[in-house]
Amino acid sequence: MHIKQLRSFLTVADSGSVTATAEQLHMTQSGVSRQIATLEDELGFSLFDRIRGRLVLNPRGLAFRRHVRQTMDSVDHLPHAARAIADGVFNRVNVVATSSIIHGLLPPAIAHYVSKWPGLPPRVIMRSLREISDSAPEEDFDLVLAPMPIPLPRFRVVARIDFELHLAGPVGSFPVEDDPIDLGSLGGLPFISLDPFATYQEGIETMLAETGVEVTYVCETSSVVTAAQLVRAGVGCAFLDPYISGSVRGPRVKVVSVRQKLMHAYGIYAPSGGPLSHEATKFLESVLDYVHSTQGGASQGNLET
Incomplete structure (x- = not known):
């Protein structure tokens, strides 16, 4: 199974046409047909049905496309990742937060972080509390920001942000x-x-x-x-x-x-069982610096001991 086969498969799936795929990928029609046939032989099942002159994904093809799309997205991202590694940006912090924090606290806090550490762009993901609780260990989040007091499996509280509603x-x-x-x-x-x-x-x-x-x-x-x-x-x-x-x-x-x-608090959580990375520590300190600088003194950020 080769990248060219997978790219041909996705293009045929999107266009429904071997001819259009051949033109788009600068291949011959027979070359596209051969790649699809070889891929189906390797998989052991067909991917398309022919309906009114068009190739349409069958149920197995639809399921396979989801996995191929994810794989190809990762492949297409590799040049960007390689450039980042070459530039020394490979230890960026991975942060996940709930919707209200993503849209409220984090934008100015990230601006504060990026102004101090322009070579370490953070990766920020929005998740619901349920999605955070159900996240798999391999998702590898450095920091989680979520309302308190909500226990999150596999995470410990490293700081809290108290504020007045x-x-x-x-x-x-x-x-x-x-x-x-x-x-x-x-x-x-x-x-x-x-x-x-x-x-x-x-x-x-x-x-x-x-x-x-x-x-x-x-x-x-x-x-x-x-x-x-x-x-x-x-x-x-x-x-x-x-x-x-x-x-x-x-x-x-x-x-x-x-x-x-009316007081409330957001918690900043880190994975249990290990110290914070250097980048996660910088991000945490930047968030708390921003909170402390908020005018009016209603918000306080405190490291948990």
């Missing part, structure tokens, strides 16, 4: 212009609920109940980012972390702190 709402929503605002003044306002996925939603509802405030939930979403966009669209108010709320603050959205402080 902010209240965001369409301009004109809040009955007073105070900042910080009192929870008691929020009765009757339309709110966006993050039940049941946001780890701080239960704390919000408990504090509202203790204050005797009743709000109207007009929408429920599993995404903090979606909640922020709903605020921007004028749907209602939402409690957001300071990094997400900062991204939507503007002419249409007012962001205030709350007198009855």
Whole structure:
């Protein structure tokens, strides 16, 4: 099985035509047909059915294409990887984070990291908590950023970022212009609920109940980012972390702190059983440096001992 056979297979699968494949790959039609036939002989099963003059993948061909596509993507990436290795960029940090952190905290933190270490571009991947928990050991993440307090198998907490939740709402929503605002003044306002996925939603509802405030939930979403966009669209108010709320603050959205402080934390996790790599340590320090530099002092980053 050769790379040329696999490339011919993918091209025929996409075009449905030996003729088009031959033109695209600068081969003869007989050469393409021979490569497909040889590949099918090696596999022990056919890959295509001929339907109305076109070659169409059969179920085995469809399954095989998924694996070939992944393989060819890796092959096509090799020149880029080789250039990076030649330039000395082969120990970059692999970071995985949940959606709210990817869209809120991480962009400015990465900018801070890249400005200090321009030769070590990080690789950042977005995953859900379930995907992170179910990740295989060979995925080899250096750092994981996720809400606390959520235990992640195979990972230990190396730092935590404590912060105060902010209240965001369409301009004109809040009955007073105070900042910080009192929870008691929020009765009757339309709110966006993050039940049941946001780890701080239960704390919000408990504090509202203790204050005797009743709000109207007009929408429920599993995404903090979606909640922020709903605020921007004028749907209602939402409690957001300071990094997400900062991204939507503007002419249409007012962001205030709350007198009855609502605290939350993000954890930075590393694989159990080994020290942090030099690059992971640099990235961790850059994130915490950015958090400490955030104006207002609402956010704190602390290394776990």
